[in-house]
Amino acid sequence: MRRKDVETKLQVANNLLSKNANLDPLTGLPNRRFYDSFLKGKWQEVIESKASISLIIIDIDHFKTFNDDYGHQVGDEVLVVVGKTLAQCIRASTDLIARYGGEEFVAIVPNMSEHKTLQLAERMRQQISALEFKSKQITISLGSATVHPDQTSDLASLFKQADQALYDAKAQGRNRACHAKSDLGK
C-alpha cells in the first residue's frame, strides 16, 4: 500500500475514534465528555464577546418506572426518543444538546436572554409531554440558568444554578421548567 493511502486510512480511523469518544452510543448525541469541552470553549468565547451563555439541565420524570414497568430495552427507547425530540428544539449551528448521563440531558445555548431561555425550556417540556410511549406520558423537569461571565466568573456556578433550578422544578411537582433566580455567576 502506498504511503499516502496508509495515511488516509489512519486519518479515517482517527476521526472515527475521536467521533466515538465524543458520542453517546445509545442516543447518538454528544456525550458528557464532548459537553465539557464544548462548554469550556463557549465560555471563553462569550467572555471575549461579552455575551451570555445559558445552560438547561433536563431530567426525565420517574424514568425508573419505564424500566420497572416495561423493561430496560423500552427504557432505552424512551431515552432515544427524548434525545431526538430535544435535539429538534435547538439550533444545531450554535447550540448543543448532550446526554449528560443516565436519564439526564443538557443544553448549552449562547446569546439567549433569561426570558428566551425559559421559553426554550418550556417548548422542550411541551414537545416531550406530547409524546406517548406505551400509552404512558413522558414528562421532563428542566432547570436553566443564564450568566454573562467575565474573567472572574466561575464556570461551575452555571451548572450549580441550573441544578438548583432543576431541584426546584422537581420539588414543585415535576413536568415543569424553572429558571435560576439571578445572575450569580460573577
Ligand SMILES: Nc1nc2c(ncn2[C@@H]2O[C@H](COP(=O)(O)OP(=O)(O)OP(=O)(O)O)[C@@H](O)[C@H]2O)c(=O)[nH]1
Ligand atoms: N434503560 C436505561 N435505564 C437507565 C440508563 N441509565 C440510567 N438508567 C436508569 O435510570 C433510572 C433513574 O432513576 P432515578 O434517578 O430514581 O430517577 P427517576 O426515576 O427519573 O425519578 P426522578 O428523577 O426523581 O423524577 C435508574 O433506574 C437507572 O437504572 C440507560 O442507559 N438505560
